[in-house]
Amino acid sequence: MLVEAAQSYTCGKPSYKSKALKSRQNGNPTDIIAYADKANERLRRRYYQLILGQHKKANVAKTAVAKELACFIWGMMTDNIH
Numbered sequence: 001m002l003v004e005a006a007q008s009y010t011c012g013k014p015s016y017k018s019k020a021l022k023s024r025q026n027g028n029p030t031d032i033i034a035y036a037d038k039a040n041e042r043l044r045r046r047y048y049q050l051i052l053g054q055h056k057k058a059n060v061a062k063t064a065v066a067k068e069l070a071c072f073i074w075g076m077m078t079d080n081i082h
Contacts, residue, residue: 002066009040009047009065010058035081039072 017025025033043065050061075081 002069003062006043006047006062006066006069009044010062014044015041031081032076035072035076039069043068043072 025036046068047061047065050056050064051058056064
């Protein structure tokens, strides 16, 4: 499931939030939203760094992003979002 979620970082516009996402985020604490935005930006940047900068295969890059995504999820679960 993490790899499938990581695949979503391969497409789309960076820093773009759809109306549906904005409505889902409405009412949540601002520090949680900022943490999620930080994770989104870092994981997208990491994917393209691996693909374009280090010439890794797409599946290798997606797996690496999935690993970092797991770390962000763990940070959110343990209230370590600084």
